[in-house]
Amino acid sequence: MRAVTSRPRPRGVRPATGAERGSLSAETVLLAPVFLLFLLFLVGAGRVVEAQGEVNGAARDAARAASVERTLSDAEAAADEAARAALSGECEPEVDLDGSSWQEGGRVRAEVTCSLDLEFLGFGVAKEVRGDSVVPLEQFRRVE
Numbered sequence: 001m002r003a004v005t006s007r008p009r010p011r012g013v014r015p016a017t018g019a020e021r022g023s024l025s026a027e028t029v030l031l032a033p034v035f036l037l038f039l040l041f042l043v044g045a046g047r048v049v050e051a052q053g054e055v056n057g058a059a060r061d062a063a064r065a066a067s068v069e070r071t072l073s074d075a076e077a078a079a080d081e082a083a084r085a086a087l088s089g090e091c092e093p094e095v096d097l098d099g100s101s102w103q104e105g106g107r108v109r110a111e112v113t114c115s116l117d118l119e120f121l122g123f124g125v126a127k128e129v130r131g132d133s134v135v136p137l138e139q140f141r142r143v144e
Helices: 023-067 072-087
Strands: 094-098 107-117 126-136
Touching (some): 023 072
Antiparallel strands (some): 094 107
């Protein structure tokens, strides 16, 4: 059998005294909740960034869908349908379509607003996410 020998202690490191024993456990108990809160914050921030991208995409889809319609009322219905399809259950989008330039060669602007629920992370907060997009109307297309 071989005797178990301890490694030589590096220079300048003193042995732990009785008062310092178990300090690593105490530090872990104190720092673990802070670390978990930090991780929850990162997950929440990531969810907000992801939702912002989804809402921007829904606004783009809504503006494109509106731009191919001939009447403003059909454009509003198409924009609402496109935004709901793009977000598909993520939230209940509110679509605001600006048709003040609804004419040949004009433009249509769609703004989509969505309330993001962060309750599942324990924050108890809802964040409003907003995206908008502007699409030109064709120059030689007749609109009513």
